Amino acid sequence: MTAKLLDGKRIAAEIRDEVAEQVRQFVQAGGPTPCLVAVLVGEDPASQVYVRNKSRACEKSGIEGRTMRLPASTTQDELVDVVRGLNQDDSVHGILVQLPLPADGNGGSGFDERSILDTVDPRKDVDAFSPVNVGLLMQGRPRFLPCTPHGIVQMLHREKISVAGKHVVVIGRSDIVGKPMAMMLAQRDGSCGRDVANATVTIAHSRTANLAQLCRGADVLIAAVGVPEMISGDMVGDGAVVIDVGINRVEDGQGGYKLVGDVNFEQARGKASAITPVPGGVGPLTIAMLLHNTLLAAKGIHAKA
Ligand SMILES: NC(=O)C1=CN([C@@H]2O[C@H](COP(=O)(O)OP(=O)(O)OC[C@H]3O[C@@H](n4cnc5c(N)ncnc54)[C@H](OP(=O)(O)O)[C@@H]3O)[C@@H](O)[C@H]2O)C=CC1
Numbered sequence: 001m002t003a004k005l006l007d008g009k010r011i012a013a014e015i016r017d018e019v020a021e022q023v024r025q026f027v028q029a030g031g032p033t034p035c036l037v038a039v040l041v042g043e044d045p046a047s048q049v050y051v052r053n054k055s056r057a058c059e060k061s062g063i064e065g066r067t068m069r070l071p072a073s074t075t076q077d078e079l080v081d082v083v084r085g086l087n088q089d090d091s092v093h094g095i096l097v098q099l100p101l102p103a104d105g106n107g108g109s110g111f112d113e114r115s116i117l118d119t120v121d122p123r124k125d126v127d128a129f130s131p132v133n134v135g136l137l138m139q140g141r142p143r144f145l146p147c148t149p150h151g152i153v154q155m156l157h158r159e160k161i162s163v164a165g166k167h168v169v170v171i172g173r174s175d176i177v178g179k180p181m182a183m184m185l186a187q188r189d190g191s192c193g194r195d196v197a198n199a200t201v202t203i204a205h206s207r208t209a210n211l212a213q214l215c216r217g218a219d220v221l222i223a224a225v226g227v228p229e230m231i232s233g234d235m236v237g238d239g240a241v242v243i244d245v246g247i248n249r250v251e252d253g254q255g256g257y258k259l260v261g262d263v264n265f266e267q268a269r270g271k272a273s274a275i276t277p278v279p280g281g282v283g284p285l286t287i288a289m290l291l292h293n294t295l296l297a298a299k300g301i302h303a304k305a
């Protein structure tokens with residue numbers, strides 16, 4: 001079998017167009033232009049790419065995208081003050097603190113990431129990383145959905161791939177991807193109804209025994225590991241749906257770099273029924289859902305003002 005290619009780039013463009021139309025209507029009805037501020041500390045090359053893609057996508061959707069660049073020498077207290085300032089700025093609707101924060105930041109001792117993320121006003125928390133938004137998601141009444149898992153849910157929905165009653169294996173248990181992904185697909189009623197919910201979910205991680213065997217039994221395999229091409233063809237069951245969240249920069253053998261996922265694409269596509277490429281899969285969807293959340297934030301704040 002050769003797998004169907006799940007075109008994240010195309011679906012993301014579709015979602016961006018929908019958001020753009022909703023932004024237009026919101027502004028026409030007297031709402032403020034939605035504004036997203038990305039806080040970028042230090043010079044991490046991958047973070048630069050991400051933030052650049054984000055600001056380009058904002059522009060296309062009629063959202064104001066600002067990037068606040070701070071040096072790695074910024075201190076913890078300074079960064080907390082920056083976030084507090086954005087919380088209080090009425091022209092800002094969404095705040096995103098780009099991760100990872102530089103390990104040598106805060107005068108060399110590193111940042112306390114958690115306390116910075118905890119400072120973000122939950123109403124402006126378009127990443128859905130704050131404890132309030134994580135809690136609301138756990139309880140099945142989310143305000144913001146985390147962008148990467150939500151992008152995957154949108155992709156499954158729009159490709160008419162039901163996970164109800166199926167065995168989903170999520171590899172990775174990070175707060176950004178793995179944990180919320182597992183939770184969303186296991187909900188009784190998801191953001192796209194009962195079809196992209198009601199899965200039987202297994203969460204795998206670095207201490208999981210017999211990972212290959214577990215993966216082979218998955219109807220839907222979602223890899224969010226950060227290890228280049230670690231999911232080989234023999235870890236994919238016949239006809240499985242494979243979602244590759246990994247974004248890994250590896251040497252291309254010609255002195256440059258290329259992006260690869262956590263899945264060995266060439267091997268897996270021979271076994272799967274559908275598969276996401278890297279690049280052009282989950283990444284663009286993450287950004288589309290960030291725009292969606294920024295509009296939601298602007299609507300929420302505007303309605304309460
Ligand atoms: N496409 C997109 O939009 C996005 C892509 N990403 C990408 O997704 C990947 C994962 O990101 P993130 O969740 O933040 O990563 P983290 O490093 O926070 O989490 C990785 C998870 O994978 C597990 N893991 C690591 N090695 C293995 C292994 N050999 N076998 C099984 N499990 C393993 C870890 O286990 P343990 O908990 O035991 O350490 C951990 O739970 C990265 O490549 C990242 O760049 C991330 C965000 C968005």
Ligand SMILES: Nc1nc(=O)c2c([nH]1)NC[C@@H]1CN(c3ccc(C(=O)N[C@@H](CCC(=O)O)C(=O)O)cc3)C=[N+]21
Binds near residue numbers: 096259283
């Ligand atoms: N506060 C915060 N929120 C995040 O959502 C967040 C973060 N920090 N830190 C890093 C991860 C990673 N992430 C990506 C999103 C899009 C692409 C993306 O657009 N990828 C393109 C390729 C980009 C390229 O060409 O390099 C693609 O896959 O086609 C990649 C990675 C968001 N993250």
